[in-house]
Amino acid sequence: DSGVTQTPKHLITATGQRVTLRCSPRSGDLSVYWYQQSLDQGLQFLIQYYNGEERAKGNILERFSAQQFPDLHSELNLSSLELGDSALYFCASSARDRGPYEQYFGPGTRLTVT
Amino acid sequence: DAKTTQPPSMDCAEGRAANLPCNHSTISGNEYVYWYRQIHSQGPQYIIHGLKNNETNEMASLIITEDRKSSTLILPHATLRDTAVYYCIVNFDSGSRLTFGEGTQLTVNP
Numbered sequence: 191d192s193g194v195t196q197t198p199k200h201l202i203t204a205t206g207q208r209v210t211l212r213c214s215p216r217s218g219d220l221s222v223y224w225y226q227q228s229l230d231q232g233l234q235f236l237i238q239y240y241n242g243e244e245r246a247k248g249n250i251l252e253r254f255s256a257q258q259f260p261d262l263h264s265e266l267n268l269s270s271l272e273l274g275d276s277a278l279y280f281c282a283s284s285a286r287d288r289g290p291y292e293q294y295f296g297p298g299t300r301l302t303v304t
Numbered sequence: 305d306a307k308t309t310q311p312p313s314m315d316c317a318e319g320r321a322a323n324l325p326c327n328h329s330t331i332s333g334n335e336y337v338y339w340y341r342q343i344h345s346q347g348p349q350y351i352i353h354g355l356k357n358n359e360t361n362e363m364a365s366l367i368i369t370e371d372r373k374s375s376t377l378i379l380p381h382a383t384l385r386d387t388a389v390y391y392c393i394v395n396f397d398s399g400s401r402l403t404f405g406e407g408t409q410l411t412v413n414p
Contacts, residue, residue: 232406233402245400282347296347297346
């Protein structure tokens, strides 16, 4: 158990819909990361937040957005869903935003868009 | 971040040491070598990281060559539960994104 929690574990929704994925980082970790893992793209970094502020952006679509709240939990919002958005979405946390700190990953949310 | 090259797959007998190689010939002086693994669709798990010196923890050992152009992750006594995809990642700043490649599928056989 990494200490990172993600909800829900599974999500099935239709194209065009909007969903919200939730992540709670390990106790004391200020940095949260979101990654997407699909069959054809592998594990890809989406976005990072540190103590409520956006720190880095990766291959995140404009239809996707995220935020980190004062209690440090984070939400990833996916809108106008397409079939290709079906993937595993992982959240990770680390102690700081820079430096050689390992990232701890949650169990993921499996999103299926039908 | 420097690019890494790993064999796509390896096999190991249970109880034996698993030695997973990684080439990172373009690594720069301030880049760390990280190893993570992913057991069948679970969240990736941090294993170990190092800069120049060899490192050891309760999970594994990391051997980095003197020129830092390659490294080897050693699982000293592999078990069936070590079957996973192992990712070698070279990163200047692990506080930011991790760039995962294809990794090595390690299969531990009974």
